[in-house]
Amino acid sequence: MRDVTYLRPRDLKDAVQVYRTTPGCRLLAGGTDLMVMLHARTLRPEPRAVIDLWSLPELKGIRRVDDMLEIGAAESYTGIIRSALAQQHVPALVAAARTIGAAQIQNRGTLGGNLANASPAGDTLPVLLAYDAVVVTDRRAIPVDRFFTGYRKTALQADELITAVRLPLGRQVVFHKVGTRAAQAISKVVMAVCREPARVAIGSVAEIPLRATRAEAALANGDAAGAVAAVAGDIRPIDDVRSTAVYRRAVTQNVLAELLDAFARG
Amino acid sequence: MRFTLNGRDSSVEGSGSRRLLDVLREDLRHTGTKEGCGEGECGACSVLIDGEVVNSCLVAVGQVEGRHVVTIEGLQSPLQQAFIEYGAAQCGICTPGMLLAAHVLLQRTRRPSEDDVREALAGNLCRCTGYTKIIEAVLSCAT
Numbered sequence: 001m002r003d004v005t006y007l008r009p010r011d012l013k014d015a016v017q018v019y020r021t022t023p024g025c026r027l028l029a030g031g032t033d034l035m036v037m038l039h040a041r042t043l044r045p046e047p048r049a050v051i052d053l054w055s056l057p058e059l060k061g062i063r064r065v066d067d068m069l070e071i072g073a074a075e076s077y078t079g080i081i082r083s084a085l086a087q088q089h090v091p092a093l094v095a096a097a098r099t100i101g102a103a104q105i106q107n108r109g110t111l112g113g114n115l116a117n118a119s120p121a122g123d124t125l126p127v128l129l130a131y132d133a134v135v136v137t138d139r140r141a142i143p144v145d146r147f148f149t150g151y152r153k154t155a156l157q158a159d160e161l162i163t164a165v166r167l168p169l170g171r172q173v174v175f176h177k178v179g180t181r182a183a184q185a186i187s188k189v190v191m192a193v194c195r196e197p198a199r200v201a202i203g204s205v206a207e208i209p210l211r212a213t214r215a216e217a218a219l220a221n222g223d224a225a226g227a228v229a230a231v232a233g234d235i236r237p238i239d240d241v242r243s244t245a246v247y248r249r250a251v252t253q254n255v256l257a258e259l260l261d262a263f264a265r266g
Numbered sequence: 267m268r269f270t271l272n273g274r275d276s277s278v279e280g281s282g283s284r285r286l287l288d289v290l291r292e293d294l295r296h297t298g299t300k301e302g303c304g305e306g307e308c309g310a311c312s313v314l315i316d317g318e319v320v321n322s323c324l325v326a327v328g329q330v331e332g333r334h335v336v337t338i339e340g341l342q343s344p345l346q347q348a349f350i351e352y353g354a355a356q357c358g359i360c361t362p363g364m365l366l367a368a369h370v371l372l373q374r375t376r377r378p379s380e381d382d383v384r385e386a387l388a389g390n391l392c393r394c395t396g397y398t399k400i401i402e403a404v405l406s407c408a409t
Contacts, residue, residue, distance in 0.1 A: 006282030102389025246344030
């Protein structure tokens, strides 16, 4: 770890250039994932350098862009939680951010990091799926439902970096996380649901955060009970240290039923 | 790299990718900041950067260049006496992080509720005693 070179680009343009021309480097933002892996030396290949994006002003901030809300890739969860714009337009994302870790992690964790790390348990990722968010990079815009390509794998090219996330305004999305305790828990099941258009997005139940397409089809037909039945066939849960497949399947159905019930009650 | 540590200019050598925690403890001999899990779970290594509480095991020291870092050695708060009076410490490993996280809460909220205190300290694990006396100590400092 002592040998890992630390690079701090001047601005986004510089960061893009350095990322393209430095072999064997990794991007660093709040460090909540990367610093753990760097210290434990679990990254393969082991990086020779890190490029620190944390302080780049181009990657910070929350703003309206046309009919979307744009959140900088390196904006912290605390920034999202405190943002009046986020509270007004994407309250489910604010709710998710509040369940991540605790103050120490919320002060450092970022949407760009959650996306790039692509953990199936990433708490914001089902929310982004339920909003049909768009991942903006230095070169293109990627719909988030095409972003996760495999276990911890993304559609990003080797030298491509996330600059922002855009979410549409005016969607009613609800969020629920099931963990062992209220704070500092990695999810057993984490879900976000949008009624119109019908979106059911779930984390910790497959190798990627996924859209439950059969449940969505039932929901689009107004069949809430059908959605709850169908969702069991959409997910691919496993037994691991946090939970079991049987538990996850049952809880996924229960959580979906609860969230749909909440919609029905208004 | 230069930064302010507890109000004084500080300068360290070596790669900016080193953990702030290690630089504080090994280079700067500020051993009040403890290492618990090294994974951002336990909060024992909590410090303040520009007034916000963070886990120093997750911060690369290059990221604090030009910033203000406060460790337990730099904290001056009625919380410290309250922790003594309420017996809010046993082994002491979690105590520096608890104090710094509670300090941030009291800076922001003059009269926190018990729920506010629990939420503010949710990232700090105590494995000795439970949290009741810690929470009582923090609440006793509400003005």
